[in-house]
Amino acid sequence: MERKYTLGIVALAMIALLGVSLVSAMGFGNGQMSSLTDDEKAVMQADREAMQTAVQNSDYATWKSLMEKRIAEMQSRITEDEFNNIVARHQERQAAKDQIQAAKDSGDFAKVQELRQEYGISNGQKMNGMGKSSGERMNAGNCPIAK
Numbered sequence: 001m002e003r004k005y006t007l008g009i010v011a012l013a014m015i016a017l018l019g020v021s022l023v024s025a026m027g028f029g030n031g032q033m034s035s036l037t038d039d040e041k042a043v044m045q046a047d048r049e050a051m052q053t054a055v056q057n058s059d060y061a062t063w064k065s066l067m068e069k070r071i072a073e074m075q076s077r078i079t080e081d082e083f084n085n086i087v088a089r090h091q092e093r094q095a096a097k098d099q100i101q102a103a104k105d106s107g108d109f110a111k112v113q114e115l116r117q118e119y120g121i122s123n124g125q126k127m128n129g130m131g132k133s134s135g136e137r138m139n140a141g142n143c144p145i146a147k
Contacts, residue, residue, distance in 0.1 A: 004058055007058075008055065008058070011055050012055065014067065015051060015055070047066060047069070047070070050062065050066055051063065051066050051067075054066060096115065096118075096119040096121075100112055100115045100116065100119075100121075103115060
């Protein structure tokens, strides 16, 4: 019983780690998810559901097979081109973050809104830690756009 409990915790931790890794690599709408076809998204959703079912049913063989498939897919993306794409997205996000922060610091909330639209950031959406707690976002406090 204790072994199944430990395996369950390890499985959930690995799923969480993979999820966080994918989210951090995707950026804010410019990642690989945005370029997937509906069929590819459907396959990913089916795999995610199969993973959840395997964990819920304590089905190690299915879980292992799904993990091996996921690892193989991830390994196929470990290329210099993919790394360069990630670096480019990071630099774009950093430039957007810096420009928006400069506009916020100067009190130019019209410019903040313009930049948010330019970079496809909806109101209330954080840019990888750029925002503060939910009550301290750009559209709260003294921001005229929020009124």
